[in-house]
Amino acid sequence: MYLEFFSVYRYFKEYIEASGGLLELKKALDWSVWYAVKWWREIRETGAAGDNVFAKSLYTSLLLQGFIDEDGNIKKEVERPELPKGLYAREWVEMHERFDQLGAAKIARDEVDRNALEILYSDIQIQGWHRIMIKTFLKAARMVSGLAILEPYSKEGHLAVLVYEDYAPSLYVGYEPNAALVDIAKSVAPQARFIAAPSACDIREKFDAVLLIEKMQWMPDPAKELECIKKALKGGGLLYIAQPVVESMPGYLAITSALGAVHVFTWKQVENLLKMHFTLEKRLIKTMPFYGAVWAHPER
Amino acid sequence: MQLVFHVVKNCKCGNVVYVEVPQREELSIRCPKCGASIQISADEFVEEVKLRDCEVRDWERIGALSTTVQQMVLQALESGRAPKGLWPLLVKLRDVGALICT
Numbered sequence: 036m037y038l039e040f041f042s043v044y045r046y047f048k049e050y051i052e053a054s055g056g057l058l059e060l061k062k063a064l065d066w067s068v069w070y071a072v073k074w075w076r077e078i079r080e081t082g083a084a085g086d087n088v089f090a091k092s093l094y095t096s097l098l099l100q101g102f103i104d105e106d107g108n109i110k111k112e113v114e115r116p117e118l119p120k121g122l123y124a125r126e127w128v129e130m131h132e133r134f135d136q137l138g139a140a141k142i143a144r145d146e147v148d149r150n151a152l153e154i155l156y157s158d159i160q161i162q163g164w165h166r167i168m169i170k171t172f173l174k175a176a177r178m179v180s181g182l183a184i185l186e187p188y189s190k191e192g193h194l195a196v197l198v199y200e201d202y203a204p205s206l207y208v209g210y211e212p213n214a215a216l217v218d219i220a221k222s223v224a225p226q227a228r229f230i231a232a233p234s235a236c237d238i239r240e241k242f243d244a245v246l247l248i249e250k251m252q253w254m255p256d257p258a259k260e261l262e263c264i265k266k267a268l269k270g271g272g273l274l275y276i277a278q279p280v281v282e283s284m285p286g287y288l289a290i291t292s293a294l295g296a297v298h299v300f301t302w303k304q305v306e307n308l309l310k311m312h313f314t315l316e317k318r319l320i321k322t323m324p325f326y327g328a329v330w331a332h333p334e335r
Numbered sequence: 336m337q338l339v340f341h342v343v344k345n346c347k348c349g350n351v352v353y354v355e356v357p358q359r360e361e362l363s364i365r366c367p368k369c370g371a372s373i374q375i376s377a378d379e380f381v382e383e384v385k386l387r388d389c390e391v392r393d394w395e396r397i398g399a400l401s402t403t404v405q406q407m408v409l410q411a412l413e414s415g416r417a418p419k420g421l422w423p424l425l426v427k428l429r430d431v432g433a434l435i436c437t
Contacts (some may be wrong), residue, residue: 129401135400150431151399157424158404191423219423222338225359225382 046175046319046327053167055121064096064324065116067286070131072102072113074139074289079107083143089141091291092299099301130159134290141216142293146151156294160193163262168324169248172277175319176329182243185262185267186227187235188212188253192220195227210238222241232316235263242267247276249325252296257308265312270334274313278305282322302326336389336425336436340380344373356380384417384425389436398431400424 044051054060062187075093078084084094084107102111120232134155141147159165180203189209197203207227211217214231221229230237236259245264254260268274279288279309280302292299300308302321306328309315313330321325341355348369356362359382364374391397393395397405404424411417412434417425428434 126401126403133399133401150427151396154396154400154424154427154431157427158400159419161404161407161424162401163403193420193423200336219426223419223422225338 043320043323047168047171049163049174049322050167050171053121054124054127054164054268055119059119059121059124062116062119063121064284065113065129066119066128066131067284068100068102069113069116069286070135070286071097071289072109073135074286075103075107076109076141078143079278081140083140085143087145088141088296088299089139089273089289089293092268092281092288092296093297094238095301096283096288099281102285104329123167126162127146127164130162130290131286133158134286134293135243152294155290157191159290160191166197169194170201170317172248172327173201173275174197176275176317176327178244178275179203183241184208185235185238185240185242185245186210187245187247187262187264188250189220190323192223192229194248195220195255198246199224199226206240206242208238208240208242210235234260235267236260238263238267241269241272243269243272245272245274247274247278249277249279249291250292250306251276251278251300251305252298255297257298258311261308261312265332268332270332272332273316274309274330274332276305276309277325277327278302279325280305280322283325287324336384336386336429338382338384338419338422339396340382342375342379342381344374346371355382382419384411384419384422386411386415386417386425387436389429389434391433392435393431393433396428396431 051057051060071093075097078090084090104110124274133264137147137151182204183206184204186209189211207230210232212233217231218227245268251257280300282302307324309330314333316329316331318328336356340359344352346352346366350366350368359377359380364373395400429436
């Protein structure tokens, strides 16, 4: 699970330092596993492990990482980790704790207060570790200024804010099926343009870059959506992708799943979907703390 | 609770002028002290959320936020101003009745 630490350190040094160092980061990541096992146990014991993305994400990630067997029985117990001392590492643990307070079984049964989940989503977007993680990824992926950027599923516009803080895009367009979120995004990032649209198929302009940062889980039909994204991308244009996958942090994946995801993927599934329309330019990391890569439009 | 744009400009007479507008646009103003013209480009404005009179009505909701974000919300309430990144969260807290703003 931690085999990728070298790559992570190479590209995400700032993120690790902000977490308080490698050891602190490991402690924080251990908590994600600990909570995932806890939530899985709770939803199994209460018979809530039905057909929902939250339960599926817990099952697939814990199975793949050897914590449960195919029948869902826990085969590897996880000891309660030591609390990290670093500010951002603690913030990460606290995010799991807040989610835990909502009740895993309630979430799996869809009985949880939806407003609480909505508020948690906004909370996560402004947490320090999340900002640092995205900014570090964009830097590692060698993002530059002057690009016409398309952001699928732009939600509340937080990503646009981060991009404008460090770069100067020539154009920034976000599309989002939820019109209420489009209005919020317009207020959060007034320099950008946000459109209420269900898919990239409705976008007529051409872009130099697409930002797929924690986005693929929202796509009802990822293959079709990626095909439309390809049409919106100029020849040789780049697609920057950072996607939590089942080999990543099981707790965080479960949280993002509970916040309205439609799918969970392995890193290989992500690559197979991308391969249908794009060519791999550079893979930064396979799984830790997410799948991170740059893909290109095949026509130069 | 509304989104506003502000800028602080130094006039050549040394006077510090604070300008707040509801929309980001190019502006020409007169210094209230010396009457000199001050040009402000749209890019110079900084967005922020002006909270006016907001108070917490549901401490449980606020307590459920992460510690850092709780502090950001409480500081925003205290100062009457919030960074724009906090806007979506503040809107949701207002919509669920955790914050009452007049």
